[in-house]
């Protein structure tokens with residue numbers, strides 16, 4: 001078995017979390033390197049594209065969260081082998097990436113601009129992505145995004161819904177997913193109830 005090291009920030013959630021969860025579900029040992037935000041400015045320049053996560057496999061590194069999700073999904077049986085189901089899995093992960101990029105663009109705005117930008121996100125793109133992802137879930141039977149079983153797409157959407165409902169995003173109502181896409185909140189609950197995910201958060205502490 002290859003020696004794995006996943007480097008991401010020292011918090012629950014974000015682009016590194018689905019791979020951490022997939023490896024935990026698959027029972028695959030890996031070095032879980034968590035970079036404190038205080039150390040990031042000194043390390044950013046040494047990364048290929050100035051961002052995390054980074055996966056190291058037997059001393060070689062690769063970046064890009066969804067590619068990493070696919071790789072660990074293949075190692076853990078959490079990425080569909082059927083090409084069409086794999087495309088559906090990719091669709092959900094890339095949709096979350098699209099909306100994540102829009103949200104991240106608001107992070108460093110001055111307060112008044114941030115409020116306006118986030119209110120616009122709530123009325124526009126957030127509502128749209130929640131609605132459409134719910135539709136895509138329902139089109140696959142309502143339980144999972146691809147292959148009628150848990151995949152890395154479910155982990156990625158789960159992490160996103162948790163973030164939206166966390167209360168950590170000022171000006172984003174925490175009940176937005178409940179109002180716009182209740183099936184995604186049920187999906188969040190379903191993923192959270194996976195025994196290995198419950199065990200993961202029991203070990204790593206409540207989501208912060």
Ligand SMILES: N[C@@H](CCC(=O)N[C@@H](CS)C(=O)NCC(=O)O)C(=O)O
Pocket residue numbers: 014015016044050051052053063064065066
């Ligand atoms: N396209 C990259 C984006 C990586 C990225 O921007 N990661 C964020 C954390 S989720 C980051 O490193 N932010 C710190 C920075 O940009 O300095 C991916 O999907 O992995």
